[in-house]
Amino acid sequence: MSLRALLISSSLTLLLAACASTSQPAAVESAGFYRVKPGDTLFRIAQNNRVSVANLVRWNNLKDPSSINAGQLLRVSPPAGATQASGKPGRQPPGRPASKPAASEPSKPAPKPVASIKLAWPVKGPVIAKFNGQGSKGIDIAGDAGATIRAAASGKVTYSGKGIRSYGNLLIIQHDNAHLTVYAHNQSLLVKEGQTVKTGDAIATMGNSGANRVKLHFELRVRAAAVDPMPYLAD
Numbered sequence: 001m002s003l004r005a006l007l008i009s010s011s012l013t014l015l016l017a018a019c020a021s022t023s024q025p026a027a028v029e030s031a032g033f034y035r036v037k038p039g040d041t042l043f044r045i046a047q048n049n050r051v052s053v054a055n056l057v058r059w060n061n062l063k064d065p066s067s068i069n070a071g072q073l074l075r076v077s078p079p080a081g082a083t084q085a086s087g088k089p090g091r092q093p094p095g096r097p098a099s100k101p102a103a104s105e106p107s108k109p110a111p112k113p114v115a116s117i118k119l120a121w122p123v124k125g126p127v128i129a130k131f132n133g134q135g136s137k138g139i140d141i142a143g144d145a146g147a148t149i150r151a152a153a154s155g156k157v158t159y160s161g162k163g164i165r166s167y168g169n170l171l172i173i174q175h176d177n178a179h180l181t182v183y184a185h186n187q188s189l190l191v192k193e194g195q196t197v198k199t200g201d202a203i204a205t206m207g208n209s210g211a212n213r214v215k216l217h218f219e220l221r222v223r224a225a226a227v228d229p230m231p232y233l234a235d
Contacts, residue, residue, distance in 0.1 A: 032077035038070045039177060043158035043193065049076040053193055057163035065159050066172050066182055067224040117179045119152040119232045120199050123206060123216050130230070137226035138182065138219030145187060145214045147206040151197045152181050152218070152233075160193050167217070168210025171203055181229075182219035185211040 034045060042065050046053045057065050059075045068074070122141070129140035151173060158180070159172035167184040171191065174180045187207025191197060208214045220229035 032075060034074050034076045036068050036070055036072040036074060040068065040070070041158055041174060042066075042068055043156070043174065045074065045076065047194075051076060053159050054161040054163045057159075057161075063164060063166075065164065065170075066180055066219070066221050069224070117153060117175060117220075117232055118234060119181070119220065119229060120150070121233055122152045122181075122183060122218055123147055123149050125216075127230075128215065131226075131228040133226060133228075138217055139229060141216045141218060143206045143214060143216065145205075145207055148202050149183055149186060149204040149206055149216055151199055151201045151203050153179075154198045155180070155196070157191045157193055157195045157197060157203075160189050160191060162209065164210075166210055169204070169207065173197065173203070178223050180221045182217075182221065184217035184219075185209050185215055 034049065036045070042053050042056055042062075046056055053065060055078070056062070056074060056076065059079060062068075123143050125141045125143035125147075127139050128142045129136050131137065131139055153173070153175045155173040155175035157171060158174045159170060162169050164170060167182075169184075169186040169189050171183040171186065171189060172180055173183075183204055185206075185208060186204035187209065188205045189203070190205070191201075191203045197203060206214055206216055211217070218229060220227055220232060
């Protein structure tokens with residue numbers, strides 16, 4: 001074979017190989033992962049995939065379980081060698097095939113958010129740190145260890161645990177599809193994930209978990225964004 005023929009043959013071989021490699025479909029999301037959709041909450045994703053919120057926080061190294069974004073890819077099954085933390089929803093009964101996540105079902109229209117929200121003080125005490133949107137995404141309220149912390153508004157508990165060290169024992173309550181409140185550094189947690197609470201219900205006791213002093217770190221999130229809760233708190 002002449003040198004020219006050899007070069008042409010080699011070029012055609014490389015071209016065909018390149019076409020073959022580019023003709024393969026792009027990699028799709030593998031089993032065990034979920035792409036966050038608008039309106040999703042971590043609690044709803046946990047329910048649909050029959051895992052606990054604590055596990056989702058741990059498997060995805062989430063620094064803030066109250067803030068997930070549409071398009072974000074989350075691991076919803078344990079990585080190799082990982083153990084599952086206890087928490088609701090419960091395990092799938094043995095011998096029964098796992099149900100498909102509700103994400104595969106026709107989505108229901110989300111309820112319209114309320115224009116604003118009124119909050120009751122979760123605990124009485126002096127405000128020792130104010131909201132600045134950066135280092136402090138809420139306010140800190142001083143008080144006595146063991147003092148009762150109450151729900152600032154009615155809603156559903158979407159997180160109850162200690163998966164984020166800097167927040168200590170943490171509670172998150174979803175009030176509607178736009179508003180949620182965050183309660184951090186608690187001594188003990190009195191409610192569980194999935195539980196419905198009303199304004200003023202006892203939800204935790206004040207402590208210093210994840211903090212250098214006894215205090216409640218309280219946040220208000222509007223569509224996942226932290227806002228100053230002070231204008232919403234009733235006098």
